[in-house]
Amino acid sequence: MATATTPTTSFEAPLVEPFGPRPAPRGDRLRSWRWRHRLAFLVCWACGLALCGVTAAIVIYMGVRGIQYLNLDLLFSRPQPGLAQHTTGGILDPIAGTVMLTIIGIVIAVPLGVTTAVWLVEYGRPAPLARAVESAIEMIAGTPDIVIAIFGLAIFQLPILAPLSFTASGGGVFGRSFLAAGAMMSLIALPLAFGAAREGLMAIPSHMREASWALGKTRICTIRTILLPQIRANVATGAALGMGRIVGDTAVVVVLLGATLQIEAQGDVPVLGTLRGTGSTLTSYVYNASPAGEGNAPQKAYAAAFVLLMIVLVLNLVVDLVGRGRKERR
Amino acid sequence: MPRGPRQPWTDRQAAWRLGAVACLVLLVIVLMVGFVAVRAWPALQANGFVHWLGPGGDVDRQLGDMIKTGQDPPDAAYHLRAWPLIYGTLLTTGVSVVVGLAFSVFSAIFIVEFAPDRLRGAVVPAVRLLAAVPSVIYGLIGILVLAPFVGNHLISLDRKASVQNVVQLDGTGVLVAIVVLTVMITPIMIAIVVDALRAIPPAWTEGASALGANRWEAMWTVSVRAARPAIVAAAVLACARALGEAVALSMISGSRGFSPNPADGITYIFEPIRPLAASMVENVDAINAPAVKSSVYAFALLLLLSSLALSVGGYVAKLPMRRQGLRI
Numbered sequence: 065m066a067t068a069t070t071p072t073t074s075f076e077a078p079l080v081e082p083f084g085p086r087p088a089p090r091g092d093r094l095r096s097w098r099w100r101h102r103l104a105f106l107v108c109w110a111c112g113l114a115l116c117g118v119t120a121a122i123v124i125y126m127g128v129r130g131i132q133y134l135n136l137d138l139l140f141s142r143p144q145p146g147l148a149q150h151t152t153g154g155i156l157d158p159i160a161g162t163v164m165l166t167i168i169g170i171v172i173a174v175p176l177g178v179t180t181a182v183w184l185v186e187y188g189r190p191a192p193l194a195r196a197v198e199s200a201i202e203m204i205a206g207t208p209d210i211v212i213a214i215f216g217l218a219i220f221q222l223p224i225l226a227p228l229s230f231t232a233s234g235g236g237v238f239g240r241s242f243l244a245a246g247a248m249m250s251l252i253a254l255p256l257a258f259g260a261a262r263e264g265l266m267a268i269p270s271h272m273r274e275a276s277w278a279l280g281k282t283r284i285c286t287i288r289t290i291l292l293p294q295i296r297a298n299v300a301t302g303a304a305l306g307m308g309r310i311v312g313d314t315a316v317v318v319v320l321l322g323a324t325l326q327i328e329a330q331g332d333v334p335v336l337g338t339l340r341g342t343g344s345t346l347t348s349y350v351y352n353a354s355p356a357g358e359g360n361a362p363q364k365a366y367a368a369a370f371v372l373l374m375i376v377l378v379l380n381l382v383v384d385l386v387g388r389g390r391k392e393r394r
Numbered sequence: 395m396p397r398g399p400r401q402p403w404t405d406r407q408a409a410w411r412l413g414a415v416a417c418l419v420l421l422v423i424v425l426m427v428g429f430v431a432v433r434a435w436p437a438l439q440a441n442g443f444v445h446w447l448g449p450g451g452d453v454d455r456q457l458g459d460m461i462k463t464g465q466d467p468p469d470a471a472y473h474l475r476a477w478p479l480i481y482g483t484l485l486t487t488g489v490s491v492v493v494g495l496a497f498s499v500f501s502a503i504f505i506v507e508f509a510p511d512r513l514r515g516a517v518v519p520a521v522r523l524l525a526a527v528p529s530v531i532y533g534l535i536g537i538l539v540l541a542p543f544v545g546n547h548l549i550s551l552d553r554k555a556s557v558q559n560v561v562q563l564d565g566t567g568v569l570v571a572i573v574v575l576t577v578m579i580t581p582i583m584i585a586i587v588v589d590a591l592r593a594i595p596p597a598w599t600e601g602a603s604a605l606g607a608n609r610w611e612a613m614w615t616v617s618v619r620a621a622r623p624a625i626v627a628a629a630v631l632a633c634a635r636a637l638g639e640a641v642a643l644s645m646i647s648g649s650r651g652f653s654p655n656p657a658d659g660i661t662y663i664f665e666p667i668r669p670l671a672a673s674m675v676e677n678v679d680a681i682n683a684p685a686v687k688s689s690v691y692a693f694a695l696l697l698l699l700s701s702l703a704l705s706v707g708g709y710v711a712k713l714p715m716r717r718q719g720l721r722i
Contacts, residue, residue: 092603092608092609096608097608097610101608101610101611104500104610104614105508105610107500108500108501108503108504108507108508109504109508110500111497111500111501111504112500112501112504112505112508112509112513112517114497115501115517115520115521115524115580115584116513116516116517116520118524118577119520119521119523119524120520122524122527122531122535123523125535125539126531126535176415176418176419179412179415179416180412180415180416180419182412183409183412183413183415183416184416187408187409187412187413189409193413193417194416196420197416197417197419197420199705199706199709200419200420200422200423201419202705202709203423203701203702203705204419204422204423205705206631206634206701206702206704206705206708207426207638207698207701207702208634208637208638208639208640208671208697208698208701209638209640210638210640210641210671210674210675210694210697211426211430211638211694211697211698211701212426214430214674214678214690214691214694215425215426215429215430215694217678217681218429218430218433218691219425219429251422254419282402282403282404282405282408283405283408283409284402284403284404284405284408285402287408308526311528312526312527312528312529312530312531313528314528314529314530314640314641315640315641315671315675318641318675318678319675319678347528347530347641350530350531350534351530351533351641351645354533354534354537354538354645355537355538355645356533356537356644356645356646356649362538365534365538366534366538369530369531369534372528372530372531373527373528373531376526376527376528377523379526380519380522380523380526384519
């Protein structure tokens with residue numbers, strides 16, 4: 065039975081208490097319920113417990129397998145092509161690929177998302193355009209990642225964008241590179257960055273803006289000096305959520321990064337060459353090392369998946385901490 | 395020429411510049427539909443749209459034949475009947491959304507109403523974690539744990555022998571695909587339904603309690619009923635996610651362009667399928683052949699249009715709740 069918390073009236077407390085349950089009506093004992101309702105009650109409990117069970121099973125299973133197969137040697141050696149599982153090297157390149165791709169994606173997505181959110185909330189004129197932009201973002205959020213990936217392939221295979229990607233010897237544009245994959249990854253993270261920034265802006269009471277305007281500041285100056293510093297935590301949350309999505313995405317990597325085992329630079333320029341080159345990430349490594357791919361190295365796949373899961377867990381934790389910090393400050 | 399200190403933007407300039415950036419997003423959508431549609435056109439035109447969607451022949455063999463047709467294929471080379479793939483998509487999406495919906499409504503009621511505080515503190519992060527687990531990990535668990543289990547313990551040798559001339563039953567197939575897909579999309583639905591149930595003003599359920607309803611009745615007859623639009627929206631959005639799930643399903647669906655026949659009885663749920671999105675991932679390597687390329691873009695167009703329609707559907711479904719002043 066729910067513990068009897070202090071009853072909240074809708075005048076003092078916010079209308080919906082985030083985590084507090086409604087206190088049980090007095091005299092509402094399970095014994096007095098009809099059988100049908102008791103059954104429903106049990107089903108609810110069963111579903112809730114099943115949920116915990118599935119999560120725990122996945123995390124524990126991956127944890128056990130990960131600890132079983134992961135070692136430092138694996139983490140810090142480069143993958144090699146090989147037939148037997150013990151000759152295929154480590155997962156250094158996929159980890160580096162994941163990090164690089166995440167950075168590229170976030171660096172594009174966060175400014176774009178925040179700018180869009182600022183324009184939408186603070187200017188938002190003409191109104192039809194604003195509404196169109198808003199629904200466009202919702203549509204991007206609903207678009208399958210594989211479609212975004214294949215769209216990226218269409219874009220980056222255009223001859224005009226050839227310098228951004230790997231070019232085959234015959235002059236055919238391959239359309240696959242870190243830049244191409246990162247650009248499309250930013251589309252995947254964009255709705256999250258945008259949504260978080262918009263939430264933050266809408267939560268700022270309007271008297272803040274009005275006070276600033278009354279002092280003679282322009283709107284854009286208000287945005288820069290008053291509003292943006294206040295939504296920093298929101299932007300961080302959005303960025304972390306976006307990172308989680310980018311880290312976990314496979315389709316874009318398989319289609320647009322080439323999913324080559326090692327990071328292969330294109331050309332001699334150090335950084336630019338890598339950005340134009342192909343590589344792999346943890347997700348594509350897991351995919352290729354699983355029985356579904358060519359590698360068929362399940363132990364390596366487990367190890368890489370464990371690292372991947374840890375990254376996602378940490379990002380989740382960051383989101384929680386940022387959110388909690390925000391709630392406390394309020 | 396030396397310039398003075400940078401002039402701050404005027405408001406008009408700022409509105410223009412920020413607005414221009416925001417319009418990039420619109421441009422992306424337009425470009426996406428445009429590019430994909432243009433590339434898909436040859437395949438759709440050569441087959442005729444209705445025929446392309448219809449059944450006929452072995453889709454895997456048709457895709458395989460396309461690779462050999464060279465750089466400048468005649469119209470006949472685009473021959474493809476995509477029905478098995480569409481069937482696989484509809485089957486996995488439909489069943490997992492229906493199962494997941496029932497499960498998520500009850501879970502959401504549990505989270506909002508029945509869970510003791512401490513347990514709620516565990517369930518909510520669990521849901522969030524399930525939603526955040528990368529799909530490839532679900533695929534990995536499916537192919538390394540569930541599929542061998544199904545293949546070794548649930549499918550008898552007789553059953554395997556009975557269809558061995560048509561398909562191989564190795565555990566991956568309809569059943570595993572649906573189970574894994576359900577686990578993948580349930581957290582999304584739970585999150586939406588929980589938000590909606592929380593947005594119901596307590597006064598409404600308190601009113602029900604005052605009339606003598608017990609907690610279940612108050613929940614079921616008032617909160618869940620008021621949140622029906624959100625439940626529909628949850629189903630729609632989960633549909634969109636399930637449609638587009640490519641990598642996990644390519645690992646566990648059996649990856650064979652085969653349409654199982656319900657008349658097969660129990661064997662049906664073990665037979666392999668392959669949804670559209672998974673077909674795209676698997677054929678992307680052969681994309682240098684123009685015919686394959688156009689077909690893959692045609693799959694993408696179909697997915698893109700359905701997901702756009704579902705986005706709009708999810709928005710429309712939530713309208714009634716917005717009209718009542720509930721913010722979800």
